[in-house]
Amino acid sequence: MPHPKITFIGAGSSVFMKNIVGDILQRPALAGAEIALMDINAERLEMSEVIARKLVQTLGVPATVTSFSNQREALDGADFVVVCFQIGGYQPSTVVDFEIPKKYGLRQTIADTLGVGGIMRGLRTVPHLWSICEDMLAVCPNAIMLQYVNPMAINTWAISAKYPTIKQVGLCHSVQGTAHELADDLGIPYEEIRYRAAGINHMAFYLEFEHRQADGSYRNLYPDLFAAYREGRAPKPGWNPRCPNKVRYEMMTRLGYFVTESSEHFSEYTPYFIKRGREDLIEKFGIPLDEYPKRCIEQIERWNATAEEYRKANRIEVKESKEYASAIVNAAWTGQPEVIYGNVRNTGLITSLPEGCAVEVPCLVDRSGIQPTHIGTLPPQLTAMMRTNINVQELTVSALMTENKEHIYHAAMLDPHTAAELDLDQIWALVDELIEAHGDWLPAWARGPRRKVAA
Numbered sequence: 001m002p003h004p005k006i007t008f009i010g011a012g013s014s015v016f017m018k019n020i021v022g023d024i025l026q027r028p029a030l031a032g033a034e035i036a037l038m039d040i041n042a043e044r045l046e047m048s049e050v051i052a053r054k055l056v057q058t059l060g061v062p063a064t065v066t067s068f069s070n071q072r073e074a075l076d077g078a079d080f081v082v083v084c085f086q087i088g089g090y091q092p093s094t095v096v097d098f099e100i101p102k103k104y105g106l107r108q109t110i111a112d113t114l115g116v117g118g119i120m121r122g123l124r125t126v127p128h129l130w131s132i133c134e135d136m137l138a139v140c141p142n143a144i145m146l147q148y149v150n151p152m153a154i155n156t157w158a159i160s161a162k163y164p165t166i167k168q169v170g171l172c173h174s175v176q177g178t179a180h181e182l183a184d185d186l187g188i189p190y191e192e193i194r195y196r197a198a199g200i201n202h203m204a205f206y207l208e209f210e211h212r213q214a215d216g217s218y219r220n221l222y223p224d225l226f227a228a229y230r231e232g233r234a235p236k237p238g239w240n241p242r243c244p245n246k247v248r249y250e251m252m253t254r255l256g257y258f259v260t261e262s263s264e265h266f267s268e269y270t271p272y273f274i275k276r277g278r279e280d281l282i283e284k285f286g287i288p289l290d291e292y293p294k295r296c297i298e299q300i301e302r303w304n305a306t307a308e309e310y311r312k313a314n315r316i317e318v319k320e321s322k323e324y325a326s327a328i329v330n331a332a333w334t335g336q337p338e339v340i341y342g343n344v345r346n347t348g349l350i351t352s353l354p355e356g357c358a359v360e361v362p363c364l365v366d367r368s369g370i371q372p373t374h375i376g377t378l379p380p381q382l383t384a385m386m387r388t389n390i391n392v393q394e395l396t397v398s399a400l401m402t403e404n405k406e407h408i409y410h411a412a413m414l415d416p417h418t419a420a421e422l423d424l425d426q427i428w429a430l431v432d433e434l435i436e437a438h439g440d441w442l443p444a445w446a447r448g449p450r451r452k453v454a455a
Contacts, residue, residue, distance in 0.1 A: 003032040003063075004333050007078040007143075009071060009132055010085025011037035012044030014303060014310075016148070018051050020082060022059075022318040023326035029334045030326070031061035038067070038074035039085075045069070051310050058315045071135055078140040080329050083132060084148045087124040088441045090296035096437045097121065098293055104430050105276050106421050109264045110292045112150040113202050114389055116418055119411050120434055122154035122396045124441050129155055133163040144332060144369060146171055146325050152201040152343055153389075156358035157397045160345040169370045170343030170358065172201055173322050174261045180322070181245070182209065182258065185234040186224055194218055196362065198350060198375040200386050200393075201343050202261035203269060204360045207378075209258065225249075225258060244286040247273055255381050260360075264288045269389055271420030328365050335367035344372045351376055352383040357390050388416045403445040408435070 006024065011017050017037070024030045035052055039045040045067055052065045068074035075081060087093070097117035098108060111117025129149065136143055145168040149155055156170040175197050183190040188211055196208040209225070210218035228234035229252070235245035247263035251270075259266055267273040267287050274287055282289065310316060324340040331338040342363040349372050350359045364371045378386075391414045399407035412418055413427050422430065435446060 003034060004030065004079040004329065005034040005036060005077055006080045006082065006329060007036040007038065007074050007140075008048075008082045008084065009038050009074065010083060010149075011048045011067070012039035012041045013084045013086075014044060014048045014051055014307070015299075016084050017048050018055065018316070019319075019321040020084075020323060020325045021052050021055055023321055023323065024329060025055060025059050025061050025063055026318065026320065027326055027330045030330060031059070031063060033063050035063055035065045036068060036074045036078065037065065038069070038071055040069065042069065047307050047310070051316065054310065054313065054316045055318060058318060071132065072139055075132070075135050075143075076139040078136075078143045079333070081132065081136060081140070081143050081145045082148065082325060083129065083145060085128070086149070087121075087128055088438070090293070090300065093121070093124060093438065093441055094293060094296055096434065098290060100433050100437055101430060103433075104422055104426050106418060106430070107274055107276075107289050108292075108417075109268050109274070109288055109290070111268070112292060113152065113265065114269050114392055114417075115415050116412050116430060116434060118151045118154070119392065119396050119408065119415070120438060120442075122151045122158075123400065123408065123443065123446055124438065125149060125151070126155060126158040126397075126400050127443050129159055130162060133159060133166050136166060137163070141165070143167070144169070144328070146328060147343075148172075148325075151393075151396075153358040153393050154396050156201075156343045156345070157356070157393060158400055160358070161356065161397060161401055164345075167369055168344075169328070169340075169363065170201060170360075171324050171328075171340075172261075172343065172360070173324075174202060175204060175341040175360070176322055176324075178258075178260045178262075179206075179209075181235075182206075182221075182225065185228060185236055186211075186221065188221075193221075197260055197341065198359070198361050198378065199260070199382065200353070200358060200389060201360050202265050203386050203389055204260045204341075205255070205257040205378075205382050206260065207257065222256075222258075225252065229253065246285045247287070250285065255379075255385065257379070257382060264291050268417050270385075271416045274417060274421075276421060328370070331365040332367060332369055337364060337366040339364055342370060342372065344370065347372075349374055350378060352378050352380070353386060354390060354394070357394065388414075399446070400443075403443075405446055405448065408446060 049067045147170045152170045192212045194210045229249040252258045327338045346359040395411035
């Protein structure tokens with residue numbers, strides 16, 4: 001049986017690459033895969049190649065590893081394309097996305113998905129994703145793109161809008177990751193949990209969350225979650241003590257459903273939790289302001305500390321991650337079916353959300369590829385909450401598709417958190433300053449002089 005070629009664009013994300021390659025090579029049908037690594041950072045690419053080769057050695061598999069600085073060469077003949085880059089990096093782009101809004105009194109936690117930070121990241125990122133699509137159409141038109149880049153919904157929407165023939169799925173670990181967290185909060189083995197979720201990336205909700213009983217039936221766990229929060233037994237502190245998850249539990253009491261993405265994310269997707277002069281809210285709900293820059297610094301320090309360890313080690317410990325990538329590759333390559341949660345174009349999958357937007361739904365994967373499942377209409381309060389975020393996504397995609405700079409400002413003025421904190425003049429000035437600071441990291445049409453508002 002032939003072996004798949006799996007290309008990593010942004011392979012310099014060494015830890016992520018290590019986890020995905022380790023998962024892939026532990027699957028018997030994929031053990032002989034050709035792993036093609038591509039990155040523009042020569043140092044990180046070289047380190048990733050060292051790690052990948054040691055994974056092959058550790059597992060004793062016949063896989064091959066190659067590395068490329070040229071994107072199209074790396075993609076040539078690929079069966080699967082894993083995309084995992086960050087345009088602009090921590091320095092300068094993430095710093096800009098946090099520090100300039102702070103001058104206007106606009107504080108953020110993650111700023112990579114929505115808000116002014118997410119809008120700017122989308123403008124930086126989508127043109128590069130489109131360049132991958134162009135190269136895929138030229139040298140691997142039938143490959144499946146496994147897209148791990150934020151802002152996930154904006155990216156997925158923009159790819160499907162401009163390159164509808166590209167087979168793609170946006171992947172996030174929030175659905176399965178949060179299910180593990182909730183099972184732990186309730187003291188129930190994850191293997192005994194059954195759930196069904198749907199919505200948009202970072203704002204999907206568990207429509208069903210159940211526990212398998214001894215007789216094979218399933219019991220609704222929502223009453224347990226409500227009771228645990230009411231009685232102070234949940235949320236338990238997670239891996240990061242700065243993020244105790246109170247926002248999501250509180251929103252569950254208001255909406256009736258639990259959201260799949262973390263409290264640090266969700267707090268900046270809504271206008272309720274981060275407010276100037278309300279430090280009591282920050283304290284009450286444990287809002288981790290400036291969380292993403294802290295993570296970036298920690299990740300850089302970890303990479304610097306572990307890079308030399310990996311270089312010296314003869315063997316690298318391999319653990320199974322919670323990412324979907326290897327399951328998708330294995331299912332599409334062998335035909336052995338899997339069910340995953342993926343971000344795809346809304347083709348009537350969620351009827352209460354706009355056609356064409358990016359939705360996160362259960363997907364069947366087999367030799368026929370990614371097959372999303374029909375959900376239908378969501379509860380109206382969930383639909384309404386998602387639409388506040390979809391507005392921002394739609395206008396950012398419209399700006400990119402039409403090269404209309406005005407829509408950048410429109411996206412910012414409709415962002416829930418930004419609109420709750422700033423007036424229109426402040427929003428326009430903030431966007432002007434962000435565009436100027438990002439400079440060449442943004443497409444040429446987005447750069448230019450300050451937009452003048454008619455008197």
